Amino acid sequence: MTDPRQATNALELKDLSVAYRVGRRNRAVLRNVNLTIKAGEAYGLVGESGCGKSTVALSVVRYLPRNGSITGGSIALDGKDVMKLDAEALRRARADSVSMVYQDPGKALNPSLRIGRQLTEIFELAGITGQAAEDKALAMLNRVRISDPASVMQRYPHQLSGGMQQRVAIAMALANDPSMLILDEPTTGLDATVEAEVLDLIAQLRRELSASILFISHNLAVVANMCDRVGVLYAGMLVEEGSTRDVFNDPRHPYTVALLRCLPRGGQRKDQGRLDTIPGFLPGIGANIVGCAFADRCALATERCRAEPPPLYELGDGRLSRCHYHDKAQSLPRATPAEIAAAQPKQAPPVLQVEGLNKTYASHGRPLRAVKDVSVSLRPGETLGLVGESGSGKTTFARLLLGLVPPDDGGSIELEGKKLAPRLASRTEDQVKAVQIVFQNPDSALNRSHSIRHILSRALKRLGGLTGKTLDTRLEELVRSVRLTDRHLVVKPRQLSGGLKQRVAIARAFAGDPRIVVCDEPTSALDVSVQAAILNLLADLQSRQDVSYIFISHDLGVVRYLSDKIAVLYLGRIMEFGPSEAVFSGPHHPYTEALLSAVPKLDRTESARIRLDGEIPSAANPPTGCVFHTRCPRKIGAICETQEPELAEAQPGHTIRCHIPYDELARLQRPKTLEPA
Amino acid sequence: MSATDTPVSLPTPDTAQRSPWGEVLHSLSRSGTFLTGLAIVVFWIVCALFGQHFVPYDPLASDIINALTPPAADHWFGTDQLGRDVFSRVIVGSRDILTVAPLATILATIAGTALGLVIGYFRGIVDDIVSRVLEAFMAIPVVIIALLAIVALGTSKITVIVVIGLSFAPIIARTVRSAVLAERELDYVAAAKLRHEGALHTMFVEILPNVIPPILVETTVRLGYAIFAVATLSFMGFGIQPPSPDWGLSISSNYGMIGGGFWWTVLFDALAIASLVIGVNLVADGVHGAFND
Numbered sequence: 001m002t003d004p005r006q007a008t009n010a011l012e013l014k015d016l017s018v019a020y021r022v023g024r025r026n027r028a029v030l031r032n033v034n035l036t037i038k039a040g041e042a043y044g045l046v047g048e049s050g051c052g053k054s055t056v057a058l059s060v061v062r063y064l065p066r067n068g069s070i071t072g073g074s075i076a077l078d079g080k081d082v083m084k085l086d087a088e089a090l091r092r093a094r095a096d097s098v099s100m101v102y103q104d105p106g107k108a109l110n111p112s113l114r115i116g117r118q119l120t121e122i123f124e125l126a127g128i129t130g131q132a133a134e135d136k137a138l139a140m141l142n143r144v145r146i147s148d149p150a151s152v153m154q155r156y157p158h159q160l161s162g163g164m165q166q167r168v169a170i171a172m173a174l175a176n177d178p179s180m181l182i183l184d185e186p187t188t189g190l191d192a193t194v195e196a197e198v199l200d201l202i203a204q205l206r207r208e209l210s211a212s213i214l215f216i217s218h219n220l221a222v223v224a225n226m227c228d229r230v231g232v233l234y235a236g237m238l239v240e241e242g243s244t245r246d247v248f249n250d251p252r253h254p255y256t257v258a259l260l261r262c263l264p265r266g267g268q269r270k271d272q273g274r275l276d277t278i279p280g281f282l283p284g285i286g287a288n289i290v291g292c293a294f295a296d297r298c299a300l301a302t303e304r305c306r307a308e309p310p311p312l313y314e315l316g317d318g319r320l321s322r323c324h325y326h327d328k329a330q331s332l333p334r335a336t337p338a339e340i341a342a343a344q345p346k347q348a349p350p351v352l353q354v355e356g357l358n359k360t361y362a363s364h365g366r367p368l369r370a371v372k373d374v375s376v377s378l379r380p381g382e383t384l385g386l387v388g389e390s391g392s393g394k395t396t397f398a399r400l401l402l403g404l405v406p407p408d409d410g411g412s413i414e415l416e417g418k419k420l421a422p423r424l425a426s427r428t429e430d431q432v433k434a435v436q437i438v439f440q441n442p443d444s445a446l447n448r449s450h451s452i453r454h455i456l457s458r459a460l461k462r463l464g465g466l467t468g469k470t471l472d473t474r475l476e477e478l479v480r481s482v483r484l485t486d487r488h489l490v491v492k493p494r495q496l497s498g499g500l501k502q503r504v505a506i507a508r509a510f511a512g513d514p515r516i517v518v519c520d521e522p523t524s525a526l527d528v529s530v531q532a533a534i535l536n537l538l539a540d541l542q543s544r545q546d547v548s549y550i551f552i553s554h555d556l557g558v559v560r561y562l563s564d565k566i567a568v569l570y571l572g573r574i575m576e577f578g579p580s581e582a583v584f585s586g587p588h589h590p591y592t593e594a595l596l597s598a599v600p601k602l603d604r605t606e607s608a609r610i611r612l613d614g615e616i617p618s619a620a621n622p623p624t625g626c627v628f629h630t631r632c633p634r635k636i637g638a639i640c641e642t643q644e645p646e647l648a649e650a651q652p653g654h655t656i657r658c659h660i661p662y663d664e665l666a667r668l669q670r671p672k673t674l675e676p677a
Numbered sequence: 678m679s680a681t682d683t684p685v686s687l688p689t690p691d692t693a694q695r696s697p698w699g700e701v702l703h704s705l706s707r708s709g710t711f712l713t714g715l716a717i718v719v720f721w722i723v724c725a726l727f728g729q730h731f732v733p734y735d736p737l738a739s740d741i742i743n744a745l746t747p748p749a750a751d752h753w754f755g756t757d758q759l760g761r762d763v764f765s766r767v768i769v770g771s772r773d774i775l776t777v778a779p780l781a782t783i784l785a786t787i788a789g790t791a792l793g794l795v796i797g798y799f800r801g802i803v804d805d806i807v808s809r810v811l812e813a814f815m816a817i818p819v820v821i822i823a824l825l826a827i828v829a830l831g832t833s834k835i836t837v838i839v840v841i842g843l844s845f846a847p848i849i850a851r852t853v854r855s856a857v858l859a860e861r862e863l864d865y866v867a868a869a870k871l872r873h874e875g876a877l878h879t880m881f882v883e884i885l886p887n888v889i890p891p892i893l894v895e896t897t898v899r900l901g902y903a904i905f906a907v908a909t910l911s912f913m914g915f916g917i918q919p920p921s922p923d924w925g926l927s928i929s930s931n932y933g934m935i936g937g938g939f940w941w942t943v944l945f946d947a948l949a950i951a952s953l954v955i956g957v958n959l960v961a962d963g964v965h966g967a968f969n970d
Contacts (some may be wrong), residue, residue, distance in 0.1 A: 400873060404867055404871075423871075424870055424871070424873075428875060430870065432872070432873050433872075435869060435871075437867075437868075437871065439864040439867075439868070441864065444863045444864040444865065445863075445864035445865055445868055446865060447865040447883055447886075447887070448887060449886030449887050450886075458872070459872060462872035462873065462874065463872055492696070495696070508868065616720065
């Protein structure tokens with residue numbers, strides 16, 4: 001290669017192979033990865049967990065864990081071979097030319113040092129001291145557009161919200177004016193609204209700085225919006241590469257094709273068909289791969305794929321694909337048939353009727369209204385989606401329904417026409433088994449000391465009232481209904497993957513034929529292909545058993561797929577409630593509008609960008625008037641600050657809590673149709 | 678039946694990997710600390726079980742003519758004031774301490790675990806009251822409690838076991854409580870509530886198996902202290918009674934003679950106590966390390 005620009009490449013990986021030593025054996029994690037990031041370029045690396053994305057990042061700065069080692073190839077940063085640097089030169093490289101931002105800013109910041117101290121430290125390392133260092137630190141905070149940077153300097157990390165912490169982490173990463181910035185899932189733990197802000201910030205900084213960016217994310221839409229080029233990693237191999245637009249619009253590797261199909265897109269709904277999934281599982285690390293690594297999961301695979309490892313075919317325009325049949329990758333047949341039995345429209349009486357539900361916690365002696373005056377109703381077989389930023393009261397509302405926390409006096413919850421006691425202990429056995437939950441984190445929800453058989457049998461015994469032979473028969477049915485098999489019964493939860501654990505948790509919730517299942521972010525910890533399978537499973541169980549869901553998620557695409565009705569919560573209040581389609585297609589509440597606008601879109605269409613400033617206010621001290629007025633982009637005047645709007649019916653069944661009349665909202669929002677990813 | 682009922686191929690659960698307990702055993706088997714401690718403890722257990730069969734002399738046989746002979750070839754550790762062989766008495770002397778101390782520790786573990794589960798699970802007023810009482814109890818030195826109890830109940834091994842067991846129980850309860858406080862916030866406990874499980878089931882079936890590791894660590898640490906406490910009490914003349922060969926007892930009946938230069942009547946018993954305590958503590962260290970890797 002005699003490319004004259006080669007010298008200016010910010011990062012160049014050549015045949016990089018990395019292995020982790022597990023149980024006295026080196027297991028390959030990265031297999032001959034070739035990757036070049038040009039100066040000033042943003043490169044996205046995508047793939048499911050376990051594909052080796054973070055390992056690439058760690059190798060670049062030689063921060064591999066103790067059992068990891070680079071077994072081959074080379075890494076060049078700014079033309080310098082990182083492998084050949086001695087300890088001092090490596091320290092200098094890390095200090096001067098490369099910076100990293102991690103997923104969890106809470107862990108990246110020192111909890112016992114003030115922000116100002118941590119930032120000045122970086123400049124002190126570079127030899128700037130005293131006032132000069134502090135001025136520089138302040139300038140960095142200004143640069144990442146933190147409001148009131150002087151006071152942030154005085155605060156400790158725990159006094160900042162997640163979004164602000166991540167801004168500080170980015171400020172620290174940029175302090176040394178790096179030529180290479182590595183972002184490892186920088187927005188994964190953040191709310192969509194905050195994520196949008198942080199991504200905007202990164203995009204702006206890109207224009208101001210010369211840094212090249214390696215952007216690692218499992219979120220394809222985020223990468224689509226942030227990066228010039230994208231590489232798809234599978235089983236430690238680069239399987240596809242090209243410009244972002246090409247790869248996402250015209251994928252040439254079946255894995256990319258399948259990944260893209262797993263996402264609920266363009267407002268797809270459960271009654272229009274199931275999501276596609278990727279069958280099978282990622283090869284374990286260190287697996288001996290003969291032929292194509294994806295062959296086992298690929299419906300296009302032939303004998304040739306299983307025998308002959310495909311090279312990275314060059315397709316022109318800088319596009320690469322590691323597939324023998326890259327020209328017909330998009331003809332990959334669906335792994336999951338789309339068609340479903342048409343659901344009958346239901347006119348049954350509501351299974352759940354909530355009226356005027358309130359929950360007030362005491363916070364430092366002051367009342368904190370976590371849920372305020374919430375009324376919803378739900379019919380059998382319907383899904384109510386709850387959306388809103390963290391702190392909006394979604395989870396509290398779910399716990400009130402379940403009886404895990406008692407609501408304030410006054411409101412009522414009726415299940416099939418009968419009043420539910422506020423406390424779980426006072427509910428009847430039938431009522432208890434009728435309302436169940438699938439928790440967000442199966443590691444916490446499944447007892448790690450118990451076998452799957454124990455977990456499910458106990459649920460069947462307590463919730464289904466079954467014993468002996470009938471229990472065994474039902475257990476078998478239950479296990480089959482979530483598509484697990486007998487051999488999964490003997491193991492403990494830790495021996496199962498995240499998706500399988502979540503299936504067990506779903507089976508447990510369904511053990512007593514529930515009427516309502518609360519799903520609290522059930523797929524947020526899962527990869528997209530697993531998420532698709534779990535969403536399909538939930539949709540199937542619903543159409544078969546007429547169960548109703550309360551579905552909580554911050555992913556609006558997912559909520560839209562599964563929900564018939566949507567309630568948008570803000571500071572414990574319902575801001576908008578109505579049929580899913582009406583809420584999504586609008587006209588909608590300005591807050592809903594902002595939430596939808598924050599969702600990164602895979603097709604990179606710039607829709608109306610509405611960004612919410614600042615943080616969600618404290619529920620202990622909510623703003624007067626309309627609680628949303630402090631952040632509302634469509635605030636109309638003093639009335640918003642003094643008078644709380646009513647939840648007014650905009651259309652039959654669709655209510656909005658806003659002073660702006662419905663017709664006016666329709667006019668304001670008309671030119672842009674907002675579609676979630 | 679919906680279309681997606683076609684079975685999804687799921688991976689065989691990875692049974693090849695070690696279970697959590699297998700992991701712990703594996704790491705213990707590679708821990709020098711643990712293995713050294715274990716060797717010492719096993720040595721004394723063997724002495725306690727079979728010592729009387731291989732010691733050169735009957736530990737109870739006095740031989741006044743040869744009283745207070747210094748260490749030599751026929752009496753490796755010398756003889757005491759009654760002419761009994763010190764080596765034989767040290768070897769066999771582990772017998773009582775190795776029954777009393779472990780039994781006391783087991784009692785402490787059982788009582789402390791039950792107590793810790795209850796206060797950690799119910800929290801609130803129960804926790805406030807019981808925890809304050811336990812703290813007050815822990816402020817009194819074990820030896821004072823033991824003396825009071827022995828005065829009231831009379832001296833016997835059972836009294837020593839009960840006294841040491843109950844005075845160590847609060848410490849174990851405190852450890853268990855803090856582990857339970859973390860566990861009860863996990864969703865599987867909420868899931869148990871959503872099945873209307875009783876408190877006993879939730880505490881003992883759901884939570885207990887998950888707090889075993891800290892209990893095991895605390896138990897081994899307590900065993901070291903219990904050995905020390907038993908030795909102290911027998912030094913003071915409580916619990917194990919003469920003429921049983923016992924280290925604490927032996928030190929107490931001979932330490933007056935150190936001034937006369939008869940150091941061997943005390944030194945080897947003292948070393949024996951020290952070695953056993955060190956051995957147990959090394960085991961505790963190793964166990965702690967294995968669980969917290």
